[in-house]
Amino acid sequence: SFADFDYGVPRVETERCPEVACISLRVRCLGPLKSAEVAQAYVRFTQDDREPRFVLRGFHKTKALRPGDEEVVTFNFSRQDLSVYHEAGWVLQRKVEVHIGASSADIRRVLPLSVPPSGGRVVPV
Numbered sequence: 001s002f003a004d005f006d007y008g009v010p011r012v013e014t015e016r017c018p019e020v021a022c023i024s025l026r027v028r029c030l031g032p033l034k035s036a037e038v039a040q041a042y043v044r045f046t047q048d049d050r051e052p053r054f055v056l057r058g059f060h061k062t063k064a065l066r067p068g069d070e071e072v073v074t075f076n077f078s079r080q081d082l083s084v085y086h087e088a089g090w091v092l093q094r095k096v097e098v099h100i101g102a103s104s105a106d107i108r109r110v111l112p113l114s115v116p117p118s119g120g121r122v123v124p125v
Contacts, residue, residue: 003035003067007108010100012124013074021077021122023098023111031067038062041075042104044097046112048084054104057081075100082115082122092117095125 008026016022027037038061042054058075065071075098083090094115101107112125 002033003037003065004030005037005102006030007039007100008070010098010109010111012111012113012122014121017076017121019076019078020082020115021098021113022074023077023100024072024074025100025109026070027062027065027073028070029065029067034064034066036062036064037102039073039100040103041077042099042101042107043077043081044099045084045093046095046097047093051084054099056104077122082113 006028010023010025013022013024027039038059041058043057044054045051057077060073062071079092080090082096083092096113098111099107100109113122114125115122
């Protein structure tokens with residue numbers, strides 16, 4: 001990227017969310033040049049040590065932003081996105097962390113989530 005970007009505070013969206021969880025945040029171009037950013041969302045399954053540290057579950061490329069401009073980025077997570085696969089099939093995890101950044105090595109924000117056993121809407125921890 002030809003610019004630096006600031007990632008705002010992520011929040012759980014409850015209205016108009018088509019999935020189990022929707023998380024949005026603002027990505028702001030700090031400059032010095034007009035540029036686009038690819039924000040990436042990784043899920044960390046805190047209660048399952050058999051899974052990789054970060055599992056990529058979404059990404060979003062912003063439009064080309066001028067310095068000072070921002071775009072709201074939303075990541076939608078399905079029930080399967082918040083699950084791990086074991087011999088018997090997909091198992092929904094009750095506690096997960098969503099890590100958002102420019103890459104898995106450049107995480108800017110972390111949002112711990114609690115997933116109801118029914119698979120209903122998640123809540124921030």
